[in-house]
Amino acid sequence: MTLNQVSISPVFPLWLIFLLLFFGLAAAVYQYWVIRRKLGNPRAAVLSLLRLCALFLLISFALNPSLWARKEQKVYQSLAILLDTSQSMGLPGAAGKGSRLDEAKGILLNGPAPLVKSLTERFDIKLYGLGESLKSLEVEDLAGLKAGEKEGDVAEAIDRLADKHSMAVLFSDGNLKWKEGPSKRLPLVAVPLGDPKGYKDILIKTIQAPAMAFRGREVVIDVRVKGYGYKGLTFPVHLKDGSKLITAKNISFNDPSAEVTIPLSFTPEELGPHHLSIGIPPQFGESLTSNNAVSLSLKVMKDKIRILMISGSPSLSYRFMRMAFKNDPSIDLLSFVVLRTPSDIINVPLQEQSLIPLPIETLFTKELKSFDLLIFDNLPSHLYLKPIYFESVREFVKGGGSFAMIGGPFFLDEGRYLGTAIEEILPVRLNEKEDYRRDASWRVGLSAAGKDHPITRLSPDEAYNLNLWQEMPSLDGINLLVAKNSGTILLEGEGDGTSQPILTVGHYGSGRVLVLATDYSWKWYMGMVAKGKDNWPYLRLIERMVRWLTKDPSLDSIQVTLPEKRGWAGQEMEIRFKVGEEDSLSRRKGFVSLSVFDPQGLRIKSQMKTAGQGNEYLGSFLPEKEGSYKLKIETPASRVEENLVVSSPMEGLDGVPHPEQLKIISTATGGRLLSREDDLLREIETYAERTESRFVELRSSALWEKPYTFIFILILLATEWYLRRRWGLV
Amino acid sequence: MEAIVEELELRTSIDALKERRIATLSDPDLFFCPFLYVAGKYAFEPFTPREREILRRYITFGGFLFVEDTMGAKGFGFDQTFRKEIKEILPNRELKRLPTDHPVFQTFYLIGNMGGRQKVNAYLEGVTIDNWTPVIYSQNDLSGAWARDKFGNWVNECVPGGEGQRSSAFKMGINIIVYSLTSDYKKDLVHHPFIKRRQNL
Numbered sequence: 001m002t003l004n005q006v007s008i009s010p011v012f013p014l015w016l017i018f019l020l021l022f023f024g025l026a027a028a029v030y031q032y033w034v035i036r037r038k039l040g041n042p043r044a045a046v047l048s049l050l051r052l053c054a055l056f057l058l059i060s061f062a063l064n065p066s067l068w069a070r071k072e073q074k075v076y077q078s079l080a081i082l083l084d085t086s087q088s089m090g091l092p093g094a095a096g097k098g099s100r101l102d103e104a105k106g107i108l109l110n111g112p113a114p115l116v117k118s119l120t121e122r123f124d125i126k127l128y129g130l131g132e133s134l135k136s137l138e139v140e141d142l143a144g145l146k147a148g149e150k151e152g153d154v155a156e157a158i159d160r161l162a163d164k165h166s167m168a169v170l171f172s173d174g175n176l177k178w179k180e181g182p183s184k185r186l187p188l189v190a191v192p193l194g195d196p197k198g199y200k201d202i203l204i205k206t207i208q209a210p211a212m213a214f215r216g217r218e219v220v221i222d223v224r225v226k227g228y229g230y231k232g233l234t235f236p237v238h239l240k241d242g243s244k245l246i247t248a249k250n251i252s253f254n255d256p257s258a259e260v261t262i263p264l265s266f267t268p269e270e271l272g273p274h275h276l277s278i279g280i281p282p283q284f285g286e287s288l289t290s291n292n293a294v295s296l297s298l299k300v301m302k303d304k305i306r307i308l309m310i311s312g313s314p315s316l317s318y319r320f321m322r323m324a325f326k327n328d329p330s331i332d333l334l335s336f337v338v339l340r341t342p343s344d345i346i347n348v349p350l351q352e353q354s355l356i357p358l359p360i361e362t363l364f365t366k367e368l369k370s371f372d373l374l375i376f377d378n379l380p381s382h383l384y385l386k387p388i389y390f391e392s393v394r395e396f397v398k399g400g401g402s403f404a405m406i407g408g409p410f411f412l413d414e415g416r417y418l419g420t421a422i423e424e425i426l427p428v429r430l431n432e433k434e435d436y437r438r439d440a441s442w443r444v445g446l447s448a449a450g451k452d453h454p455i456t457r458l459s460p461d462e463a464y465n466l467n468l469w470q471e472m473p474s475l476d477g478i479n480l481l482v483a484k485n486s487g488t489i490l491l492e493g494e495g496d497g498t499s500q501p502i503l504t505v506g507h508y509g510s511g512r513v514l515v516l517a518t519d520y521s522w523k524w525y526m527g528m529v530a531k532g533k534d535n536w537p538y539l540r541l542i543e544r545m546v547r548w549l550t551k552d553p554s555l556d557s558i559q560v561t562l563p564e565k566r567g568w569a570g571q572e573m574e575i576r577f578k579v580g581e582e583d584s585l586s587r588r589k590g591f592v593s594l595s596v597f598d599p600q601g602l603r604i605k606s607q608m609k610t611a612g613q614g615n616e617y618l619g620s621f622l623p624e625k626e627g628s629y630k631l632k633i634e635t636p637a638s639r640v641e642e643n644l645v646v647s648s649p650m651e652g653l654d655g656v657p658h659p660e661q662l663k664i665i666s667t668a669t670g671g672r673l674l675s676r677e678d679d680l681l682r683e684i685e686t687y688a689e690r691t692e693s694r695f696v697e698l699r700s701s702a703l704w705e706k707p708y709t710f711i712f713i714l715i716l717l718a719t720e721w722y723l724r725r726r727w728g729l730v
Numbered sequence: 731m732e733a734i735v736e737e738l739e740l741r742t743s744i745d746a747l748k749e750r751r752i753a754t755l756s757d758p759d760l761f762f763c764p765f766l767y768v769a770g771k772y773a774f775e776p777f778t779p780r781e782r783e784i785l786r787r788y789i790t791f792g793g794f795l796f797v798e799d800t801m802g803a804k805g806f807g808f809d810q811t812f813r814k815e816i817k818e819i820l821p822n823r824e825l826k827r828l829p830t831d832h833p834v835f836q837t838f839y840l841i842g843n844m845g846g847r848q849k850v851n852a853y854l855e856g857v858t859i860d861n862w863t864p865v866i867y868s869q870n871d872l873s874g875a876w877a878r879d880k881f882g883n884w885v886n887e888c889v890p891g892g893e894g895q896r897s898s899a900f901k902m903g904i905n906i907i908v909y910s911l912t913s914d915y916k917k918d919l920v921h922h923p924f925i926k927r928r929q930n931l
Contacts, residue, residue: 313743314911316764320792322913323862334920337912339838341743348901354836354916356924409745473762522792523762529791530761 007700009064017062024055039727047729050720057713061704071697077688079123080165080186081108081116082157083145084172084193085131088655090147091173092287093194094676100193100657101147104171107191107680109142116142118681123688126165130157130172148649154188154665155179162186167688168671174658178665188671189687191680194657200229202280203291203654204237205259209276213268214303220265221296223278227253227260228656230283239264240277257656268300271372271400273643275628290650297628297643302330302372305550308363309335310384311377312410318377320522321406324542331546334371341383364389368396372550378408378519382416394421398509402549407479408519409436427487427506428515435480442475442493442518444502450490454555454638455505455514455544458537460580468537473527478502479517493518505548512549556580558633558640567646569626575619575644576611577633593634594619599627626651731767733876734903741904742838744911755781761788765910769798769873773807777815786819789857789864794910800871802848809869816865820857825867827853834866836916836925837908838901845898846870847886854902861914866906875899 010017028048036044083104093103108116116139119125127137131149134157154176161168162185173194208222223237231253238248246266253260268274279293286292307325311318314337325333336358340346346353364385368374374393397403403425405411415432417423423430446469450456459465475493483489483501491503504515525538547555557580567573579592594617596606604621611618623629623646631642663673674683703709724730735746753760755777760766766788777785789795799809816825828834834854835841844852850869857865875896877885888895916925 313745314908315744316911319911319913322915323792326861335915335918336920337915338743339908340741344741344743346741348839351928352840352901353928354838354840354921354925356921522764526761526764526792529787530758532787535791 005068006703007066007068009066010062011064012062017059020059020062021056024052024059028052028055035729038729043723043727047720047723047727050716050723054713054716054720057709057716065703066700067703069699069701071699077123077167078165079119079125079684079688080161080168081119081125081127082130082134082168082170082172083108083127083137083142084152084170084176085129085135085145085147085149086151086175087148087649087653088173088175088657089193091194091655094198096195096198099147100173101145103193104191105142105145107171107676109139113681115680119684122685128157128161130154130170130176134160151175151177153177153179158186158188158669168669169684170662170665172662173655174661175655176661176665178661178668180668186669187687188666188669189684190662190666190671190673191676192657192659192662192673193676196657196659198229199287199656200283200285201287201291201655202227202230202235202283203288203652204278204280204294205652205654207278207294207296209296209298211297212299212301215268215271215300217303218265218267219298220263221276221278222261222263223294224259224261225251225280226258226654228257229285231256231258233283235280235283237262237264237278237280239266240279241274246276268298271300271302273630273641274298274300275643275645288650288653288655290648291653291655294651295626295628295645295647297645299643301553302550304330304332305373305546305552306332306371307334307373307375307546308368308371309333309375309377310358310379311335311337312379312408313338315378315408315519316522317406317408317519320525320538321377321542324539325546327539328543328546338379338384341380358384360384360389364392368392369399369401371401373402373404373546375404375406377406378410380410380413381422382413387420390417390421394425394508397425397511397513400510400551402512402514402551403508404514404516404545404549406519406521407436407515407517408477411436411479411517411519425508425511425513426484426515427504427513428481428483428501428517431480436477437480437495438477440495442478442495442500442502444472444475444491444493445469447489447492449488449636450492450503452636453488453490453505453548454557455541455548456490456503458540458544471528471531471533472537473523473530475502475518475520475523477518477520481515481517487515512551514545514549516545553640556640557638558635560631560633560640560642562642562644566651567623567644568649569623569646570649572620572622573629573644573646575631575642577617577619577640579615579617579635579638591636592617595632595634596621597630597632598623599625599629601630604629731873731876733878734873734900734907737876737900738904738907742908744907755784760784761793764793765907766793766795767798767873768795768812769800770808770812771799771801771806773811776811777819782815782819789820790859793864795865796906796910797865797867798871798873799850799867799869800847800874801869802850802871802874804850804869812867816857816867820865823857823859825855825857825865828856828858828863828866832856832863833914833916834863834905834909836921837905837912839905840925840928841898841901841905843891843895843898844870845875845888845891845895845900845902846872847874847888847899849889849891849895861917863909866909868902870899872899872903876903 028051031051032044032048089101090099093100129135129137130152168186168188170188170190171193203226204223205226206224213219234250234252236248236250239246247264249262251260251262276298277293277295282289282292318337325331339355393403412430417430446456457465458468478493478500481501483504487504487506489501489504493500493502502517506513525535528537529535559578561576594606594608596604598604606619606621608617608619626646626648629644629646631644633640666673735748738744738746753763797812801808848871855867856863874886875888879885
């Protein structure tokens with residue numbers, strides 16, 4: 001014990017303690033002066049000194065002296081063992097037998113001296129799986145551990161483990177996330193797995209492709225291909241639409257590890273969603289072939305809506321419709337108006353006629369598919385069309401085209417459509433006789449379906465829309481028809497005590513059909529102008545008829561938001577969709593449904609719930625395998641289909657081992673990169689010694705708490721008492 | 731006018747109603763008559779501001795107006811009054827000569843010569859809004875050339891061209907009516923090579 005180990009902490013002010021000491025000294029001197037006459041100087045001095053010591057000790061307790069003890073202990077190190085469980089750890093390891101994860105398991109569990117066992121004897125170890133998140137493991141879990149997660153974040157793991165462990169050992173191939181910059185909170189010793197020199201692979205690293213394209217316009221998809229170990233060889237990169245090859249290009253690598261970007265271009269001609277795939281045939285010796293292909297979805301839309309309109313005669317119906325079509329820059333109209341029938345007498349030489357032959361055969365045998373919408377406007381078709389062309393129209397609609405018939409005296413062509421393909425596709429039943437009525441005035445009103453249908457819902461405001469249709473002028477002529485069960489009546493005409501369908505729509509095959517049973521719809525234009533109002537209701541009606549028929553997405557009351565990031569098989573996918581204000585009936589009555597179909601076309605389980613506002617929905621499903629999933633969202637008034645590509649977890653995976661990444665990480669953390677050839681146990685131990693820390697314990701104890709101090713005082717006082725008795729003072 | 735309707739039915743696929751309907755500018759059904767025919771020889775009472783507004787609206791929003799000065803000479807009362815009125819009705823538009831490639835000369839017949847009772851002008855005039863000419867003005871008295879008596883005889887002689895000039899008047903009348911129902915249909919690209927070839931014959 002040295003004076004450095006003693007500390008004081010006075011319980012009274014120091015001046016009071018010194019005053020008491022002074023009084024003690026004074027008392028001892030007085031005692032000496034009184035008893036020295038009886039006992040003589042030596043004996044009086046002994047007694048007074050004994051008293052003085054006892055007093056001093058008692059008073060010095062007021063200084064609260066303590067004794068400090070310092071004890072240093074060696075810390076038993078806590079070691080975190082991290083096993084990378086990302087996808088690339090499932091690729092072949094260095095020896096070529098088993099995966100990289102198996103290689104790690106072998107080091108830890110197998111051999112005459114399993115590393116885990118050896119480390120457990122020397123350290124306090126804890127095992128972790130490092131994937132998308134950090135998971136705590138037991139030694140027993142190691143055998144069943146599988147690779148397949150997303151890349152782990154080492155910086156994040158260090159943040160979590162730094163307070164619990166003094167060192168970490170990482171088993172990885174280096175395909176990890178790492179935030180640049182030193183982080184010496186937890187030294188990390190890395191053990192590299194896999195063989196970068198022997199790794200051979202070709203992968204499609206990234207693709208840059210538009211989500212949608214326009215029919216007839218070139219689409220360019222930039223494909224970035226990376227190759228390892230295939231220097232000098234040439235490979236084809238092909239682009240397929242389903243199973244149909246669209247285009248292919250060759251690539252070759254100049255370096256053992258090289259990247260090449262090639263553009264693949266094509267011009268889509270068919271509308272709708274396309275499931276495209278880009279692929280490279282598997283090569284001999286490739287470590288991973290499932291990253292040779294990438295799937296993507298491309299929605300092909302119309303840049304222009306192409307309409308073919310054939311009118312039976314010049315008419316106001318034709319002129320106003322033509323005006324409406326020409327008013328819309330997205331419509332490309334090709335119209336033919338029959339200016340004279342075979343019975344009309346033109347009576348002038350050819351050079352004075354402007355009439356042109358109707359190219360019926362070309363139109364109906366070759367060109368029809370290039371149009372989106374075919375319109376027969378009051379057409380006495382038997383004069384110009386052979387029945388075989390009706391078959392062409394049916395096939396056109398069945399394949400996704402659209403067809404509209406506009407009424408008038410020649411609409412039914414004197415019953416000649418009966419039993420033809422035209423009768424089959426129309427949403428109305430046809431009569432044998434011409435049933436055109438011009439003897440009454442027909443007031444037009446919205447049917448129940450018409451109130452919510454995108455064609456007749458000219459305004460999102462339900463009441464305003466209803467009022468708008470009530471204001472529309474009456475029609476002077478209509479065709480008397482009966483809607484088929486498959487047809488939906490949107491507008492009804494009230495006249496002579498009966499109700500007649502005026503606007504009827506339906507579906508046939510993949511296409512849509514519409515019948516407007518009047519040639520007086522132009523009155524809806526001029527009637528509003530006559531009232532001093534705007535002409536937009538008629539223009540909007542015609543525009544919406546065209547857009548509904550041609551399935552224009554802008555008219556969909558359902559707007560779908562697909563996830564921005566590509567989804568993986570086994571990962572829940574979420575989609576958001578919104579039902580427009582105009583489809584209020586569906587929302588009110590809960591007629592909104594979501595169906596999801598897997599790549600084989602089988603319906604799979606999906607969930608749907610409202611999200612945010614009442615017209616927003618959140619749908620979800622769990623794709624079990626990769627491929628193109630079809631989503632169908634339906635309301636009674638609308639239906640939207642979208643394709644969502646679910647990728648394979650291996651898609652785009654660059655699995656080459658990156659020991660240099662491990663070196664960067666370990667150096668930044670103050671650790672080091674080991675080699676598989678090293679004696680790992682010794683290396684870890686050696687490194688652990690360097691980072692070994694000791695624990696120093698400091699303990700203080702108050703002297704007045706010690707019994708020996710009181711015994712010493714008692715001895716002083718007892719000795720004084722004994723000597724007093726001996727020397728005859730008591 | 732019966733003669734032009736008969737010829738229209740005979741020569742074209744148009745199914746016309748043979749009835750005369752006289753409308754005033756204040757008629758609420760005016761807008762349901764998308765082809766208005768106005769003819770006269772003499773000066774007429776100027777339109778009221780209300781009538782001008784109705785006519786402006788009618789012309790601007792889809793109506794068609796065919797106006798004829800039947801005097802058979804230039805610069806008389808009707809011509810003066812009409813020119814003044816159309817300027818009042820459409821102050822930002824001008825009554826201009828229609829070019830020879832205007833669709834009205836190509837809608838049914840390819841017309842190179844103007845007909846009429848009197849060949850006052852070798853052209854038609856009109857007011858064009860975008861690609862549509864809702865006002866067409868003739869001073870050749872086309873209707874005078876079409877007129878027949880109840881026995882089917884021509885009421886007026888056509889001078890100086892005679893029957894050829896009458897024939898041209900019918901062709902022009904049919905073209906104007908077809909134009910009012912098809913607008914610039916003949917300007918569609920599909921017609922262009924045919925028309926050009928025939929004009930070069």
